[in-house]
Amino acid sequence: MQKTAIKFIWYYLKIFKLMLVLILTLMSLSRLLEQGAQYYFAKLFEHIASAVGQADYWQITFDFIVIITVLALLGAFLRMLADWCSSRLVPHIRSVVIRDTFDYVNKQSISYFVGEMTGNISNKFHQLQNGVIDFFVQIHGFLHDTLYTVITIGILTYLNWMLGLCMILWVALMVYQGFRFGRKRATLSKQTSTLSSQTNAQIIDSIANYAEIKSFSNYKFERVNLLNTLRQWRKAETTEQKAKVKIRACMEFLAIISIAIFIIINTFLLYWQQIDVTTYIFALSTFDRLSWTSFSVNWAVNNFTRITGQMNSALETLAIDPEIVDSPSAKTLKIKKAEIKFDKVCFHYNNQQNIFKNFNLDIKAGEKIGIVGSSGSGKSTLIKLISRYFDTSSGTVKINGIDIKDITQDSLHKNIAVIPQDVCLFNRTIMDNIRYGNVDADEAKVIKAAKDASADKFIEKLPSSYKTKVGDRGVILSGGERQRIAIARAILKNAPILIFDEATSSLDSESEKYIQDSMKKLMKNKTVVAIAHRLSTLREMDRIIVLENGKIVEEGTHLGLLRKKGRYAKLFKMQSDGYLQV
Ligand SMILES: Nc1ncnc2c1ncn2[C@@H]1O[C@H](COP(=O)(O)OP(=O)(O)OP(=O)(O)O)[C@@H](O)[C@H]1O
Ligand SMILES: [Mg+2]
Numbered sequence: 001m002q003k004t005a006i007k008f009i010w011y012y013l014k015i016f017k018l019m020l021v022l023i024l025t026l027m028s029l030s031r032l033l034e035q036g037a038q039y040y041f042a043k044l045f046e047h048i049a050s051a052v053g054q055a056d057y058w059q060i061t062f063d064f065i066v067i068i069t070v071l072a073l074l075g076a077f078l079r080m081l082a083d084w085c086s087s088r089l090v091p092h093i094r095s096v097v098i099r100d101t102f103d104y105v106n107k108q109s110i111s112y113f114v115g116e117m118t119g120n121i122s123n124k125f126h127q128l129q130n131g132v133i134d135f136f137v138q139i140h141g142f143l144h145d146t147l148y149t150v151i152t153i154g155i156l157t158y159l160n161w162m163l164g165l166c167m168i169l170w171v172a173l174m175v176y177q178g179f180r181f182g183r184k185r186a187t188l189s190k191q192t193s194t195l196s197s198q199t200n201a202q203i204i205d206s207i208a209n210y211a212e213i214k215s216f217s218n219y220k221f222e223r224v225n226l227l228n229t230l231r232q233w234r235k236a237e238t239t240e241q242k243a244k245v246k247i248r249a250c251m252e253f254l255a256i257i258s259i260a261i262f263i264i265i266n267t268f269l270l271y272w273q274q275i276d277v278t279t280y281i282f283a284l285s286t287f288d289r290l291s292w293t294s295f296s297v298n299w300a301v302n303n304f305t306r307i308t309g310q311m312n313s314a315l316e317t318l319a320i321d322p323e324i325v326d327s328p329s330a331k332t333l334k335i336k337k338a339e340i341k342f343d344k345v346c347f348h349y350n351n352q353q354n355i356f357k358n359f360n361l362d363i364k365a366g367e368k369i370g371i372v373g374s375s376g377s378g379k380s381t382l383i384k385l386i387s388r389y390f391d392t393s394s395g396t397v398k399i400n401g402i403d404i405k406d407i408t409q410d411s412l413h414k415n416i417a418v419i420p421q422d423v424c425l426f427n428r429t430i431m432d433n434i435r436y437g438n439v440d441a442d443e444a445k446v447i448k449a450a451k452d453a454s455a456d457k458f459i460e461k462l463p464s465s466y467k468t469k470v471g472d473r474g475v476i477l478s479g480g481e482r483q484r485i486a487i488a489r490a491i492l493k494n495a496p497i498l499i500f501d502e503a504t505s506s507l508d509s510e511s512e513k514y515i516q517d518s519m520k521k522l523m524k525n526k527t528v529v530a531i532a533h534r535l536s537t538l539r540e541m542d543r544i545i546v547l548e549n550g551k552i553v554e555e556g557t558h559l560g561l562l563r564k565k566g567r568y569a570k571l572f573k574m575q576s577d578g579y580l581q582v
Pocket of ligand 2: 379380381421501
């Protein structure tokens with residue numbers, strides 16, 4: 001993705017160049033015709049004033065009226081065509097920009113989303129697409145006005161070079177002022193847009209965590225935080241608006257003064273007989289409009305700097321290079337059974353201490369591995385490395401002997417079904433949420449998966465059964481129910497590798513039994529890596545490894561390890577205290 005607003009805009013200008021050239025041509029022709037009409041209007045004026053009583057007075061007057069009408073009509077028609085093309089172009093550009101940005105953001109690795117507030121990302125998304133659209137809308141007006149200015153200067157220079165020179169000097173002064181003011185405005189608007197994103201991100205973050213705010217009674221604390229950011233935003237925006245008013249007033253003042261100066265110069269040129277009456281009338285009639293169009297050109301230049309300021313601020317967040325990218329020679333992984341191997345793996349998060357150092361682990365095809373260990377020992381990190389959510393700093397993770405760095409991320413993820421610690425559901429129907437495991441699955445398959453996950457009974461009790469919307473992140477469902485939806489989804493995905501990060505929350509024995517049954521069905525013929533707490537899951541495992549500080553300190557079967565009375569037995573006793581029996 002292009003890193004600066006100018007490069008970003010240039011990229012899309014190139015994509016739509018044919019349409020833009022067409023619009024530009026139509027606008028040039030329309031401007032020429034309109035200026036022609038204006039010139040004949042001046043001629044008509046001179047004729048009416050000077051040729052009264054001549055034999056062909058009415059004939060010539062009528063001819064001029066016909067020419068003016070035809071030129072004006074043709075000009076208006078071509079301008080309408082240009083506007084029609086623009087009205088088709090803008091929505092097209094918007095959808096292409098949103099599509100491309102969405103694609104790019106989705107290529108980002110997990111660490112990007114961990115580091116950025118989601119509200120901030122979506123806000124930058126809006127800023128970027130609004131910036132591009134704003135730019136194209138502005139450029140349309142800008143081209144209109146620039147063409148008018150250029151064509152008028154051309155005609156005036158042709159009629160009298162001194163008039164042309166006056167115009168050129170004056171327009172140059174206006175554009176220079178526009179740039180000077182614009183630069184100041186760009187810095188201010190970048191500040192404003194950064195603070196606007198920050199405020200929105202804060203609001204979204206608070207709303208998403210409404211339950212925490214309520215349970216900690218921290219509404220006032222959140223409110224004070226928001227008011228602080230709002231105060232900064234308001235200050236920045238007031239400064240920007242003040243600068244805008246000043247700039248506008250300066251430019252309007254310049255425009256009005258220059259009209260007066262131009263009338264004086266024009267009158268002197270007529271007095272010294274350097275120009276005829278037609279040129280005098282034409283120059284005066286165009287100058288009034290020209291002073292406002294050059295003012296708009298200036299304003300557009302000014303707006304461009306504001307827009308690029310906002311877009312640059314958005315691109316600073318959005319156009320970050322993805323941390324993990326597919327190598328050009330990456331292959332598609334197509335497997336039925338999966339063998340996973342960690343070979344001398346070292347890993348740490350952003351320059352922090354090593355979580356894993358020369359870590360080795362072989363998981364045979366179809367083997368079911370349970371991982372236990374104290375909190376922070378690296379269990380979740382280990383399974384994230386299999387999905388390549390993060391890259392190892394050295395050593396390799398291999399699937400069926402292939403380094404996962406040589407596999408496309410897309411095909412790698414297609415072969416892994418993950419049931420995370422905290423199951424997140426989309427705010428869509430139950431049907432859609434289960435179908436997410438295989439978007440091509442028909443209703444019958446979704447219902448079968450729900451049955452296999454022992455989720456059918458509670459789903460059927462919901463008000464609209466499979467058509468019930470689950471609310472934000474699945475809020476209307478209990479933890480156990482959400483987990484069964486996630487299991488149904490994984491059943492539908494039917495990937496050879498199953499990764500399971502078990503939630504520590506205890507489930508009642510009925511839910512536990514349901515999950516146990518559904519897990520059994522799900523794990524059949526799969527290579528399973530499960531961070532397991534429940535006895536029901538641990539018993540199903542072929543091998544259990546105990547992880548402490550990124551090292552395997554014990555491994556064996558559930559019963560074997562219990563008999564050993566080592567770390568596992570201790571952990572198991574701590575976790576099972578009270579409600580699990582051997
Ligand atoms: N995205 C991250 N960025 C930086 N550090 C992280 C990140 N994720 C985890 N860590 C750190 O890495 C260490 C291992 O974390 P991990 O999530 O693997 O632990 P865990 O064994 O799964 O713990 P738990 O049983 O509590 O889930 C922890 O000290 C944690 O703070
Ligand atoms: Mg964890």
